[in-house]
Amino acid sequence: MICPTCGHDNLPGNEVCSNCQHDLTPLDRPAATNRVERSLMEDQVQALKPLTTPITITGQAKVREAVALMLERDIGAILVVDDAGKLQGIFSERDLLKKVAGFDGNYERPVSDFMTRRPAAVSKTDTLAYVLHKMDGGGYRHVPVVENGKPIGVLSVRDMLRHITRLCRE
Amino acid sequence: MDIGRNLKIDSVARLHPTTPWHVHPMQTVADAVALMRAKSVGCVLVCLAGKIVGIFTERDLMRRVMSQGKPLSTSVGECMTPGPVTVDPKDPIGAAVRRMEEGGYRHLPVVHDGKAVGILSVKRIVHYLVEHFPATVHNQPPTPPFPPKREGA
Numbered sequence: 001m002i003c004p005t006c007g008h009d010n011l012p013g014n015e016v017c018s019n020c021q022h023d024l025t026p027l028d029r030p031a032a033t034n035r036v037e038r039s040l041m042e043d044q045v046q047a048l049k050p051l052t053t054p055i056t057i058t059g060q061a062k063v064r065e066a067v068a069l070m071l072e073r074d075i076g077a078i079l080v081v082d083d084a085g086k087l088q089g090i091f092s093e094r095d096l097l098k099k100v101a102g103f104d105g106n107y108e109r110p111v112s113d114f115m116t117r118r119p120a121a122v123s124k125t126d127t128l129a130y131v132l133h134k135m136d137g138g139g140y141r142h143v144p145v146v147e148n149g150k151p152i153g154v155l156s157v158r159d160m161l162r163h164i165t166r167l168c169r170e
Numbered sequence: 171m172d173i174g175r176n177l178k179i180d181s182v183a184r185l186h187p188t189t190p191w192h193v194h195p196m197q198t199v200a201d202a203v204a205l206m207r208a209k210s211v212g213c214v215l216v217c218l219a220g221k222i223v224g225i226f227t228e229r230d231l232m233r234r235v236m237s238q239g240k241p242l243s244t245s246v247g248e249c250m251t252p253g254p255v256t257v258d259p260k261d262p263i264g265a266a267v268r269r270m271e272e273g274g275y276r277h278l279p280v281v282h283d284g285k286a287v288g289i290l291s292v293k294r295i296v297h298y299l300v301e302h303f304p305a306t307v308h309n310q311p312p313t314p315p316f317p318p319k320r321e322g323a
Binding site: 067 | 174177204233270293302309
Protein backbone atom coordinates (compact mmCIF):
# COMPACT_ATOMS: atom_id res chain seq x y z
CA MET A 1 0.00 0.00 0.00
CA ILE A 2 1.57 3.23 -1.19
CA CYS A 3 1.02 6.12 1.22
CA PRO A 4 -0.71 8.97 -0.65
CA THR A 5 1.22 11.67 1.23
CA CYS A 6 4.82 10.44 1.52
CA GLY A 7 4.86 7.63 -1.05
CA HIS A 8 6.19 5.06 1.44
CA ASP A 9 5.46 1.44 0.48
CA ASN A 10 3.61 -0.04 3.49
CA LEU A 11 2.72 -3.64 4.27
CA PRO A 12 -0.76 -4.52 2.97
CA GLY A 13 -3.39 -4.00 5.67
CA ASN A 14 -1.55 -1.29 7.60
CA GLU A 15 -3.91 1.21 9.18
CA VAL A 16 -1.45 4.09 9.32
CA CYS A 17 1.62 4.77 7.23
CA SER A 18 4.63 3.45 9.13
CA ASN A 19 6.69 6.36 7.81
CA CYS A 20 4.46 9.43 8.28
CA GLN A 21 1.53 8.10 10.39
CA HIS A 22 -0.95 9.13 7.70
CA ASP A 23 -4.32 7.33 7.96
CA LEU A 24 -4.44 4.56 5.31
CA THR A 25 -7.90 3.12 6.04
CA PRO A 26 -9.68 4.96 3.18
CA LEU A 27 -7.47 3.12 0.68
CA ASP A 28 -9.10 -0.20 1.49
CA ARG A 29 -12.71 0.95 1.31
CA PRO A 30 -14.62 -0.82 -1.43
CA ALA A 31 -15.45 1.35 -4.43
CA ALA A 32 -18.10 0.72 -7.03
CA THR A 33 -16.94 0.12 -10.57
CA ASN A 34 -20.24 0.77 -12.34
CA ARG A 35 -23.69 2.18 -11.73
CA VAL A 36 -25.32 -1.15 -10.87
CA GLU A 37 -22.73 -1.85 -8.21
CA ARG A 38 -22.98 1.70 -6.91
CA SER A 39 -26.73 1.36 -6.61
CA LEU A 40 -26.37 -1.91 -4.71
CA MET A 41 -23.88 -0.34 -2.31
CA GLU A 42 -25.60 2.98 -1.74
CA ASP A 43 -29.31 2.68 -2.40
CA GLN A 44 -31.45 1.66 0.50
CA VAL A 45 -34.40 -0.66 0.56
CA GLN A 46 -36.77 2.31 0.61
CA ALA A 47 -35.49 3.41 -2.82
CA LEU A 48 -37.39 0.52 -4.40
CA LYS A 49 -40.61 1.72 -2.74
CA PRO A 50 -41.72 -1.58 -1.22
CA LEU A 51 -43.30 0.39 1.59
CA THR A 52 -46.92 0.15 0.64
CA THR A 53 -48.94 -1.59 3.31
CA PRO A 54 -47.94 -5.24 3.07
CA ILE A 55 -50.55 -7.93 2.77
CA THR A 56 -50.76 -9.69 6.10
CA ILE A 57 -52.88 -12.29 7.82
CA THR A 58 -53.07 -13.46 11.41
CA GLY A 59 -51.65 -16.82 12.43
CA GLN A 60 -55.06 -18.16 13.48
CA ALA A 61 -56.52 -17.65 10.00
CA LYS A 62 -57.13 -20.78 7.98
CA VAL A 63 -54.94 -21.83 5.08
CA ARG A 64 -57.99 -21.50 2.86
CA GLU A 65 -58.27 -17.79 3.71
CA ALA A 66 -54.56 -17.18 3.16
CA VAL A 67 -54.66 -18.81 -0.28
CA ALA A 68 -57.77 -16.84 -1.26
CA LEU A 69 -56.07 -13.58 -0.25
CA MET A 70 -52.85 -14.47 -2.09
CA LEU A 71 -54.80 -15.18 -5.25
CA GLU A 72 -56.90 -12.06 -4.95
CA ARG A 73 -53.81 -9.86 -4.61
CA ASP A 74 -51.76 -11.97 -7.04
CA ILE A 75 -48.83 -12.54 -4.71
CA GLY A 76 -46.67 -15.57 -3.99
CA ALA A 77 -46.17 -15.07 -0.29
CA ILE A 78 -48.14 -13.57 2.56
CA LEU A 79 -46.83 -12.24 5.86
CA VAL A 80 -48.20 -13.80 9.02
CA VAL A 81 -48.53 -11.46 12.01
CA ASP A 82 -49.58 -11.93 15.63
CA ASP A 83 -52.31 -9.96 17.43
CA ALA A 84 -49.94 -7.06 18.09
CA GLY A 85 -49.10 -6.81 14.39
CA LYS A 86 -45.58 -8.18 14.81
CA LEU A 87 -44.12 -10.40 12.11
CA GLN A 88 -44.39 -14.07 13.05
CA GLY A 89 -43.64 -15.81 9.79
CA ILE A 90 -44.19 -15.96 6.09
CA PHE A 91 -46.45 -18.31 4.18
CA SER A 92 -45.46 -18.86 0.58
CA GLU A 93 -46.40 -20.99 -2.38
CA ARG A 94 -43.47 -23.20 -1.51
CA ASP A 95 -44.95 -23.91 1.93
CA LEU A 96 -48.21 -24.73 0.20
CA LEU A 97 -46.47 -27.18 -2.13
CA LYS A 98 -44.28 -28.77 0.51
CA LYS A 99 -46.51 -28.96 3.55
CA VAL A 100 -50.15 -28.47 2.65
CA ALA A 101 -50.98 -30.08 -0.69
CA GLY A 102 -52.09 -33.65 -0.58
CA PHE A 103 -52.98 -34.03 3.09
CA ASP A 104 -56.66 -34.14 4.04
CA GLY A 105 -57.95 -31.36 6.23
CA ASN A 106 -54.89 -29.15 5.95
CA TYR A 107 -56.96 -26.52 4.27
CA GLU A 108 -58.93 -25.83 7.42
CA ARG A 109 -55.92 -25.70 9.75
CA PRO A 110 -54.35 -22.41 10.85
CA VAL A 111 -51.66 -20.82 8.69
CA SER A 112 -49.26 -20.76 11.64
CA ASP A 113 -48.98 -24.57 11.41
CA PHE A 114 -47.36 -24.35 7.98
CA MET A 115 -45.66 -20.98 7.74
CA THR A 116 -41.91 -20.47 7.74
CA ARG A 117 -41.11 -18.99 11.13
CA ARG A 118 -38.85 -16.03 11.75
CA PRO A 119 -38.06 -15.31 8.10
CA ALA A 120 -34.95 -13.34 7.16
CA ALA A 121 -36.05 -9.71 7.24
CA VAL A 122 -34.46 -6.36 6.46
CA SER A 123 -35.05 -2.78 7.59
CA LYS A 124 -35.83 0.07 5.23
CA THR A 125 -32.38 1.59 5.67
CA ASP A 126 -30.45 -1.56 4.73
CA THR A 127 -28.66 -1.46 1.39
CA LEU A 128 -29.83 -3.37 -1.65
CA ALA A 129 -26.63 -5.39 -1.52
CA TYR A 130 -27.69 -6.64 1.91
CA VAL A 131 -31.08 -7.73 0.57
CA LEU A 132 -29.46 -9.47 -2.38
CA HIS A 133 -27.12 -11.21 0.05
CA LYS A 134 -30.11 -12.56 1.96
CA MET A 135 -31.99 -13.58 -1.18
CA ASP A 136 -29.13 -15.27 -2.93
CA GLY A 137 -27.71 -16.89 0.19
CA GLY A 138 -30.99 -18.24 1.47
CA GLY A 139 -32.72 -18.79 -1.86
CA TYR A 140 -35.63 -16.56 -0.79
CA ARG A 141 -37.98 -14.97 -3.26
CA HIS A 142 -39.59 -12.65 -0.73
CA VAL A 143 -37.89 -10.69 2.03
CA PRO A 144 -40.10 -8.78 4.48
CA VAL A 145 -39.14 -5.22 5.40
CA VAL A 146 -39.75 -4.63 9.12
CA GLU A 147 -39.68 -1.69 11.50
CA ASN A 148 -39.76 -2.41 15.25
CA GLY A 149 -40.84 -5.95 14.50
CA LYS A 150 -43.80 -4.87 12.41
CA PRO A 151 -43.87 -5.53 8.67
CA ILE A 152 -43.95 -2.41 6.52
CA GLY A 153 -43.36 -4.00 3.14
CA VAL A 154 -42.03 -6.90 1.12
CA LEU A 155 -39.20 -6.98 -1.41
CA SER A 156 -39.49 -9.68 -4.01
CA VAL A 157 -36.84 -11.16 -6.23
CA ARG A 158 -38.72 -9.66 -9.14
CA ASP A 159 -38.38 -6.14 -7.71
CA MET A 160 -34.62 -6.62 -7.47
CA LEU A 161 -34.35 -8.05 -10.98
CA ARG A 162 -36.41 -5.21 -12.43
CA HIS A 163 -34.28 -2.62 -10.65
CA ILE A 164 -30.99 -4.12 -11.85
CA THR A 165 -32.05 -4.64 -15.44
CA ARG A 166 -33.44 -1.10 -15.61
CA LEU A 167 -30.05 0.25 -14.53
CA CYS A 168 -28.37 -1.88 -17.19
CA ARG A 169 -30.60 -0.54 -19.90
CA GLU A 170 -30.35 3.15 -19.03
CA MET B 171 -16.98 -6.86 -16.02
CA ASP B 172 -19.77 -4.80 -17.43
CA ILE B 173 -23.01 -6.44 -16.52
CA GLY B 174 -25.10 -4.72 -19.21
CA ARG B 175 -22.74 -6.03 -21.87
CA ASN B 176 -22.59 -9.51 -20.37
CA LEU B 177 -26.37 -9.79 -20.40
CA LYS B 178 -26.22 -9.34 -24.17
CA ILE B 179 -23.28 -11.66 -24.77
CA ASP B 180 -23.51 -14.52 -22.29
CA SER B 181 -25.81 -17.31 -23.39
CA VAL B 182 -28.39 -19.14 -21.35
CA ALA B 183 -26.34 -22.35 -21.65
CA ARG B 184 -23.62 -20.70 -19.54
CA LEU B 185 -26.00 -20.70 -16.56
CA HIS B 186 -26.27 -24.51 -16.67
CA PRO B 187 -30.06 -24.64 -16.43
CA THR B 188 -31.28 -27.29 -13.98
CA THR B 189 -32.56 -30.67 -15.11
CA PRO B 190 -36.16 -30.52 -16.28
CA TRP B 191 -38.57 -32.99 -14.69
CA HIS B 192 -41.59 -33.94 -16.67
CA VAL B 193 -44.96 -35.59 -16.33
CA HIS B 194 -47.53 -36.87 -18.81
CA PRO B 195 -50.71 -34.77 -19.17
CA MET B 196 -52.79 -37.72 -18.04
CA GLN B 197 -50.89 -38.13 -14.78
CA THR B 198 -52.51 -36.68 -11.69
CA VAL B 199 -51.70 -33.45 -9.90
CA ALA B 200 -50.73 -35.59 -6.91
CA ASP B 201 -47.97 -37.19 -9.03
CA ALA B 202 -46.72 -33.78 -10.11
CA VAL B 203 -46.74 -32.48 -6.54
CA ALA B 204 -44.90 -35.56 -5.30
CA LEU B 205 -42.26 -35.07 -8.00
CA MET B 206 -41.86 -31.37 -7.28
CA ARG B 207 -41.54 -32.11 -3.59
CA ALA B 208 -39.03 -34.90 -4.09
CA LYS B 209 -36.85 -32.77 -6.36
CA SER B 210 -37.43 -29.50 -4.47
CA VAL B 211 -38.41 -27.60 -7.57
CA GLY B 212 -41.16 -25.09 -8.27
CA CYS B 213 -42.27 -26.45 -11.61
CA VAL B 214 -42.47 -29.52 -13.81
CA LEU B 215 -42.90 -29.70 -17.56
CA VAL B 216 -45.88 -31.44 -19.04
CA CYS B 217 -44.70 -33.40 -22.07
CA LEU B 218 -46.44 -35.53 -24.65
CA ALA B 219 -44.25 -37.70 -26.90
CA GLY B 220 -41.17 -35.64 -26.06
CA LYS B 221 -42.86 -32.32 -26.88
CA ILE B 222 -43.67 -29.71 -24.27
CA VAL B 223 -47.38 -29.07 -24.12
CA GLY B 224 -47.44 -27.13 -20.87
CA ILE B 225 -45.85 -26.29 -17.56
CA PHE B 226 -47.19 -26.95 -14.08
CA THR B 227 -45.95 -24.61 -11.37
CA GLU B 228 -46.55 -23.76 -7.74
CA ARG B 229 -48.76 -20.93 -8.89
CA ASP B 230 -50.89 -23.31 -10.95
CA LEU B 231 -51.23 -25.56 -7.93
CA MET B 232 -52.51 -22.63 -5.90
CA ARG B 233 -54.61 -20.96 -8.56
CA ARG B 234 -56.07 -23.79 -10.59
CA VAL B 235 -56.24 -26.64 -8.13
CA MET B 236 -56.40 -25.70 -4.47
CA SER B 237 -58.44 -22.52 -4.66
CA GLN B 238 -60.95 -24.20 -7.00
CA GLY B 239 -61.38 -27.01 -4.52
CA LYS B 240 -60.36 -29.61 -7.12
CA PRO B 241 -59.07 -32.95 -5.83
CA LEU B 242 -55.42 -33.82 -6.37
CA SER B 243 -56.57 -36.70 -8.56
CA THR B 244 -57.32 -34.20 -11.34
CA SER B 245 -55.12 -34.68 -14.39
CA VAL B 246 -52.20 -32.31 -14.82
CA GLY B 247 -53.35 -31.57 -18.37
CA GLU B 248 -56.40 -29.79 -17.01
CA CYS B 249 -54.53 -27.54 -14.58
CA MET B 250 -51.28 -26.75 -16.41
CA THR B 251 -50.35 -23.51 -18.14
CA PRO B 252 -50.42 -24.53 -21.82
CA GLY B 253 -47.74 -23.45 -24.30
CA PRO B 254 -45.18 -21.84 -21.97
CA VAL B 255 -42.74 -19.17 -23.15
CA THR B 256 -39.34 -20.80 -23.72
CA VAL B 257 -35.72 -19.86 -24.43
CA ASP B 258 -33.02 -21.45 -26.53
CA PRO B 259 -29.67 -22.33 -24.88
CA LYS B 260 -28.02 -19.97 -27.38
CA ASP B 261 -30.24 -16.99 -26.52
CA PRO B 262 -28.53 -14.23 -24.56
CA ILE B 263 -29.33 -14.10 -20.85
CA GLY B 264 -30.75 -10.60 -21.32
CA ALA B 265 -33.45 -12.00 -23.61
CA ALA B 266 -34.41 -14.60 -21.01
CA VAL B 267 -34.64 -11.91 -18.34
CA ARG B 268 -36.84 -9.79 -20.58
CA ARG B 269 -39.21 -12.68 -21.22
CA MET B 270 -39.42 -13.41 -17.51
CA GLU B 271 -40.20 -9.80 -16.70
CA GLU B 272 -42.74 -9.35 -19.44
CA GLY B 273 -44.74 -12.40 -18.50
CA GLY B 274 -44.03 -12.35 -14.78
CA TYR B 275 -42.59 -15.88 -15.01
CA ARG B 276 -40.23 -17.41 -12.51
CA HIS B 277 -39.30 -20.38 -14.67
CA LEU B 278 -38.56 -20.67 -18.38
CA PRO B 279 -38.10 -24.02 -20.07
CA VAL B 280 -34.86 -24.11 -22.07
CA VAL B 281 -35.68 -25.76 -25.38
CA HIS B 282 -33.26 -26.83 -28.09
CA ASP B 283 -34.49 -28.41 -31.34
CA GLY B 284 -37.91 -28.93 -29.83
CA LYS B 285 -36.48 -30.84 -26.87
CA ALA B 286 -36.50 -29.56 -23.29
CA VAL B 287 -32.94 -29.45 -22.03
CA GLY B 288 -33.37 -27.46 -18.84
CA ILE B 289 -35.27 -25.02 -16.65
CA LEU B 290 -34.01 -21.51 -16.07
CA SER B 291 -35.22 -20.02 -12.80
CA VAL B 292 -35.28 -16.43 -11.62
CA LYS B 293 -33.14 -17.48 -8.66
CA ARG B 294 -30.43 -18.61 -11.04
CA ILE B 295 -30.56 -15.23 -12.80
CA VAL B 296 -30.20 -13.41 -9.50
CA HIS B 297 -27.27 -15.62 -8.64
CA TYR B 298 -25.70 -14.75 -12.01
CA LEU B 299 -26.09 -11.05 -11.24
CA VAL B 300 -24.58 -11.55 -7.79
CA GLU B 301 -21.58 -13.27 -9.37
CA HIS B 302 -20.73 -9.92 -10.94
CA PHE B 303 -20.35 -8.25 -7.54
CA PRO B 304 -19.43 -10.98 -5.07
CA ALA B 305 -17.52 -8.70 -2.70
CA THR B 306 -20.23 -6.04 -2.61
CA VAL B 307 -23.00 -8.50 -1.99
CA HIS B 308 -21.35 -11.00 0.31
CA ASN B 309 -19.18 -8.78 2.50
CA GLN B 310 -21.87 -7.61 4.87
CA PRO B 311 -21.53 -6.16 8.36
CA PRO B 312 -22.39 -8.58 11.18
CA THR B 313 -25.86 -8.49 12.65
CA PRO B 314 -26.31 -7.70 16.35
CA PRO B 315 -25.97 -8.87 19.07
CA PHE B 316 -22.24 -8.18 19.06
CA PRO B 317 -19.99 -9.84 21.62
CA PRO B 318 -19.54 -7.51 24.62
CA LYS B 319 -15.78 -7.88 24.70
CA ARG B 320 -13.31 -8.37 21.95
CA GLU B 321 -12.23 -11.95 21.60
CA GLY B 322 -8.74 -13.35 21.35
CA ALA B 323 -5.55 -11.44 21.95
